[in-house]
Amino acid sequence: MTTKRKVGNLLGLAVLSYLSQRPMHPYELSRTLRDNGDDRSIKFNHGSLYMVVQQLTRAGFVAEQDTHRAGQRPERTVYALTDAGRVELRDWLRELVEEPHHEYPWFVAALSLIAALPPAEAISLLRRRLDRLTDVRTEIRTLVDDALARGVPGLFLVEEEYRLALLDAELSFVERLIGQITDPQLGWGRQWADFHGEPAP
Secondary structure (H helix, E strand, O other): OOOOOOOOOHHHHHHHHHHOOOOEOHHHHHHHHHHOOHHHOOOOOHHHHHHHHHHHHHHOOEEEEEEEOOOOOOOEEEEEEOHHHHHHHHHHHHHHHHOOOOOOOHHHHHHHHHHHOOHHHHHHHHHHHHHHHHHHHHHHHHHHHHHHHOOOOHHHHHHHHHHHHHHHHHHHHHHHHHHHHHOOOOOHHHHHHHHOOOOOO
16 A cells, blocks of 8 residues: 655655765765766756755755855755654665555556557657667666676666666567557558548558
8 A cells, every 4th residue: 555655756755765874964964875877867957956855854854964055056955764754764665675566657658648648659659769768778688797797786776787688679669559550460550540531541
């Protein structure tokens, strides 16, 4: 069962995770998130990061530890994880690993409405999607292989392996969908084209 959380933004989970290693100020958190490639999994900017840190503070999951200034830079507040924050981090992670969450991917929405396009155009677009998916897959495979060659443990690349598995599934699905549309035995393309007043693809 999904828990209603005081802070529900996944960026908050990442902040709790990194603060479990050591106290940091938001600028350092931002740099750490980017250095570790978390911006590939969690959408954020400096403004949203500061907002989430404030939400976590109000919830009692993090607390201000120190404020310091370096040279002419503005003051920076260092935040530390509280005991309540450590409990929240583990509970939240357990839930996300165990419970499937319903998501609303854009491609699924497009597929539910794809009949509004003529089949010939849909096929062309799907083939271009295949090309782009293949490029992305190559990019991620190279990233993983390079990281492994540098000695990065596989545990720290599981999210990339998951992305590869999703890409493989989508590539297979799109190829199969194109086949279903173009197969004269199934009749999809012919009926679909008739609806748009066009010849079968």
